[in-house]
Amino acid sequence: MVARLIPQRIRRKLPSRAVLVNVIALIFFLFCCRPSLVLAQESPYIVSYDHYLEEPGSLEVEYFSTFGTQRGGNDFDAFWTEFEYGATAWWTTEVYLAGQTTFNDSTIFTGFRWENRFRLLQREHLVNPVLYIEYENTNAADKILKEVEGHDVESDYAASNAVLRQEHDHELEMKLLLSSTFKGWNVAVNPIVTKNLLPSEPWEFAYAIGASRPLALKASPNRCNFCRENFIAGVEMYGGLGDAQSAGLHDTSHYLAPVVAWNLPSDWTVRLSSGFGLDDNSHRLLLRWGLSREFSGFGEMVGRLFGGRP
Amino acid sequence: MKTLFAFFLPTGRIGVATIGLVVFGINVCGTFRVLAQEVGAAALKHKRSTYAALAEAPPKAKERKNPFEGDTQAVAAGGKLFEQHCANCHGEKAGGASQGPSLLREEVQQATPGTLFWTLTNGVVRRGMPVWSKLPEPERWQIVTFLQSLNSRSLNPQSLNSQSPNSQAVKPVLH
Numbered sequence: 015m016v017a018r019l020i021p022q023r024i025r026r027k028l029p030s031r032a033v034l035v036n037v038i039a040l041i042f043f044l045f046c047c048r049p050s051l052v053l054a055q056e057s058p059y060i061v062s063y064d065h066y067l068e069e070p071g072s073l074e075v076e077y078f079s080t081f082g083t084q085r086g087g088n089d090f091d092a093f094w095t096e097f098e099y100g101a102t103a104w105w106t107t108e109v110y111l112a113g114q115t116t117f118n119d120s121t122i123f124t125g126f127r128w129e130n131r132f133r134l135l136q137r138e139h140l141v142n143p144v145l146y147i148e149y150e151n152t153n154a155a156d157k158i159l160k161e162v163e164g165h166d167v168e169s170d171y172a173a174s175n176a177v178l179r180q181e182h183d184h185e186l187e188m189k190l191l192l193s194s195t196f197k198g199w200n201v202a203v204n205p206i207v208t209k210n211l212l213p214s215e216p217w218e219f220a221y222a223i224g225a226s227r228p229l230a231l232k233a234s235p236n237r238c239n240f241c242r243e244n245f246i247a248g249v250e251m252y253g254g255l256g257d258a259q260s261a262g263l264h265d266t267s268h269y270l271a272p273v274v275a276w277n278l279p280s281d282w283t284v285r286l287s288s289g290f291g292l293d294d295n296s297h298r299l300l301l302r303w304g305l306s307r308e309f310s311g312f313g314e315m316v317g318r319l320f321g322g323r324p
Numbered sequence: 325m326k327t328l329f330a331f332f333l334p335t336g337r338i339g340v341a342t343i344g345l346v347v348f349g350i351n352v353c354g355t356f357r358v359l360a361q362e363v364g365a366a367a368l369k370h371k372r373s374t375y376a377a378l379a380e381a382p383p384k385a386k387e388r389k390n391p392f393e394g395d396t397q398a399v400a401a402g403g404k405l406f407e408q409h410c411a412n413c414h415g416e417k418a419g420g421a422s423q424g425p426s427l428l429r430e431e432v433q434q435a436t437p438g439t440l441f442w443t444l445t446n447g448v449v450r451r452g453m454p455v456w457s458k459l460p461e462p463e464r465w466q467i468v469t470f471l472q473s474l475n476s477r478s479l480n481p482q483s484l485n486s487q488s489p490n491s492q493a494v495k496p497v498l499h
Contacts, residue, residue, distance in 0.1 A: 055409070055458055066458045069412075071423060103449040137446040138457050198460040231460035235400035243463070279408065310412040314422060 056283040057200065058275035060302050061160060062224030062250045064202045065142035065193035067131055068100030071313035076306035078285075080158055082297045087172030090116045092124075092157040099312070104133040114157045120175045125152030125183075131191070138195075146189035146204075154181035159300060161187070163208045164218030164257045165265045167295035184211040189222075198231045200224075200248075216258040224250035226273070237279050246275045253292070267296035282307050374424075374451050375431040381442040388438030391462075392469045402470025405463055409456070418474055423452065433475050440468045 057064050060078065068074055076096040083089050092114035100106050110127040129148040155178035157171055171178075186209050193202040206220040226248025234241045253268030255261060271289035278284070282305065289300035392398035406418070413424030420426030427433075432440070444464050447455035456464060 057458075064458075067454065069454050070452050100454075103447060103452050103454045133449065136449040138455055195457050200458075228460055232462040233401040233405050233466055235397050235404060237404060243460075311423075 055277055056246075056275055056285070056306065057202075057224075058226050058246045058248050058273040058285055058287075059202065059224045059250055060273060060285060060287050060304060061252045061271070062202045062204055062222040063131070063144070063146065063189070063191045063193070064195075064200050064224070065133065065144045065191055067104070067106040067133055067144070068098050069308075069310065070100045070103050071311055072100045073309045073312035074098040074306055075309070076304060078158070078302060078304040081299075081301040082157060082159065082171075083299045084171060084297065085168060088117045088119055090114055090157050090171070092159070094158050094160070096306075101313075104136070106131045110160075112152065112156055112158050114155060114175075116155075116157075116175050122155055122175050122179055124156040124158075124179070125150065127152070140196075141192050141194050144191040144193070146187075146191055148187040148189075150183060150185040150187060152183050152185075154178040154183065156183075159297075161206060161208075161220055161222065162252055162254050162267055162269065163187075163206065163220040164216075164254050165260075166254050167265060167267050168291070168297050169295075171297075185209065186211060199227045218257045219255035219261060220253065221255060222250065222252035224248060224273075226275075239278055244277050244279075246277070248273050250287075253296075265295065266293075268292040269296055269300060271300070271302075281310075374448055374453065375429065377448040377451065377453075378431060378435050378439055378443055381439045385442035386436050386438045388436075388441060390437035390441070390465055390468055390472070392465050393437070393472075395469060398466045398469040399473045401463075402466035402468070402473075405459070405467050406470050409459070410467070413453075418471070427471055428474060432471065437465075437468050437472060440471055441465060444468065 057066065074096070076098065077093070078096070079091060079093045081089070081091050092112065094110050094112040096108055096110050098106060098108040108127075108129040108131075110129065111123075112125055112127070113121065113123045115121040127148055127150045129146065132145045132147075134143045134145055154170075155175050187206065188208075189204045189206045191202065191204050193200060195201075202222075202224045204222040206222065208218040208220065209215070210218075226246050228243055229245045229247060230242035233243050238244070249270065249272050251268070251270050254266035255263070256266060268291070269289040270292055271287045273285065273287040276284045285302070285304040285306070287300075287302040289297075289302065291298050291300075392402075406414075407416070410424075411418075413421060414427050415421040415424070418427040420428075435443075441464055444456045444467060446457075447453045449455065459467075
């Protein structure tokens with residue numbers, strides 16, 4: 015409504031809504047977060063998960079953006095915010111809020127997710143299992159592509175937002191996060207099963223695999239932003255494996271994405287990823303970036319507010 | 325009369341709803357208060373028993389040698405890593421904080437480098453310490469080297485605590 019009051023000639027010069035949303039998110043992070051001495055050691059993965067949970071009492075606020083190309087439709091920029099809290103050393107809980115802008119269409123809120131990760135074994139082993147359970151309440155316009163499941167293909171996202179948002183999904187997603195760290199290398203394998211809570215919908219299958227390593231294994235004695243140990247590089251691959259009625263690779267999409275994380279001493283982490291579609295059913299390009307910050311001692315702070323012992 | 329009733333009916337509903345919300349709020353706050361106190365008490369108990377976890381290290385792990393022993397660069401790097409990853413729970417001066425126990429205590433300072441490395445790698449998950457194997461092995465050894473450099477200071481922990489609140493115990497060791 016307000017936009018209509020602005021002359022079209024000026025409106026064309028204004029940045030798109032997607033850019034505005036990203037800029038607002040950045041400003042929020044820069045001005046609302048106080049500095050701390052704690053360094054996050056975050057993995058570079060955006061889709062895959064390793065077995066490391068959030069430290070107990072810490073809150074991590076993350077913002078991610080995915081730009082995707084779309085054949086037969088408009089390109090899009092999907093974004094989501096995560097609030098990840100370490101409830102205990104073996105349980106991390108997380109809430110996601112997601113939205114997207116489809117260019118030449120609209121910007122919409124697409125739903126929320128509630129995720130829980132449970133560490134199954136107390137000590138480190140060659141392979142460390144973590145159980146992941148997530149409830150999703152989203153609509154079909156959700157394009158964050160955080161996981162590509164079943165027979166998800168590029169053409170599913172070609173319709174306009176007005177059409178896609180009519181379809182609501184209530185899904186339960188479960189993953190077994192298997193991860194191993196050896197000589198600085200981390201390898202993570204995540205088999206995924208998803209069930210739409212409608213009885214008529216079949217179980218869907220998917221996978222995500224990741225491997226990563228810090229650029230240096232030894233820390234330098236000085237505090238620095240650009241030390242090699244602050245960078246972790248890797249690659250991840252993810253895609254669908256069909257569903258219970260027609261399992262397999264036909265009509266599925268798959269992606270390969272080099273990833274890098276930059277862990278800053280000021281407790282910020284920047285992640286970059288460029289995903290390439292591996293078959294004709296996939297988006298050709300998924301460019302992702304993420305910014306996160308950890309607030310250590312958040313749980314303790316909240317406890318103190320309610321009269322807990324220091 | 326009807327008009328008066330119609331006027332007060334929604335106001336009354338709002339009033340009832342407000343009272344309900346206040347009562348609900350007080351209940352929630354009370355519950356959180358009790359929970360916070362319980363969690364605090366449990367944390368204290370856990371902190372005391374965390375040292376027992378050091379004894380759980382397998383003999384082979386206990387015997388591992390620190391590859392950075394006596395390396396001053398490793399002490400400095402370990403101090404930096406401690407400040408970044410450990411100080412939040414164990415205190416800036418390693419003297420303990422609300423979440424983590426003191427690392428200046430005899431139990432820790434008398435432990436072998438291998439024991440400390442094993443505990444750091446595996447965490448004490450059931451008592452709130454996460455696993456730290458996400459730090460590469462050399463970085464974990466650097467932290468162990470730093471912890472062992474506190475050994476001489478640990479005989480007199482007061483000397484660390486007597487510094488000004490803004491100074492950090494790790495700094496004199498670092499430079």
